[in-house]
Amino acid sequence: MAGVKISIDGIPELERELQRLNGIRFDAVTKKQTTQMLNRARQSGGTPVDTGELRASSSTTNDEIxxxxxxxxxxxxxxxxxxxxxxxxxxxxxxNVDTQAFIYYQDLLKAIRKG
Known part of the structure; x- marks a missing residue:
């Protein structure tokens, strides 16, 4: 699967902290991110369309889209x-990744604040 990883300064530290505090909450945050990106990829304008095969092949596996x-x-x-x-x-x-990056950052912060 062709994919792109999210990379923003400070994110790895936030990921480690949330995993330390609550691994289940971390998994929920990452699942939310991939689901939102998958939904965006399947919407009009999210993926180039000629035959529709590329859009139809969009998928997620664990924390990848x-x-x-x-x-x-x-x-x-x-x-x-x-x-x-x-x-x-x-x-x-x-x-799509660039759009999601700030959302991911904010969701990590919120989840850490919840403890």
């Missing part, structure tokens, strides 16, 4: 054409 279609990385990052040209990537998965 991605696409199972073999061409997903080429749509995300770009690819060469047979005549030597270049098709730029659409960066739809990165945009």
């Amino acid at each position: 991605g696409y199972t279609k073999e061409y997903a990385p080429h749509v995300e990052y770009g690819h060469r054409t047979v005549n030597g040209g270049w098709v730029p990537g659409q960066r739809f998965l990165k945009a």
Whole structure:
């Protein structure tokens, strides 16, 4: 599955602290994040649509979201054409992760405050 990891300064420390305080709550926070990103990927504008196969291949596994279609990385990052040209990537998965990152940060803080 082609996927992207969330990476924000301070997040690893918050993750460790929440896991230390309450592993079940940490699992709930990460599940919420992947569910929200999956829902966003399946909405109009969340994933590029030609045939709809890429959007339909969106899925989550544990704490990861991605696409199972073999061409997903080429749509995300770009690819060469047979005549030597270049098709730029659409960066739809990165945009989804970027949107979720602040929500994740805030949810980690809330869960830690609950103790």
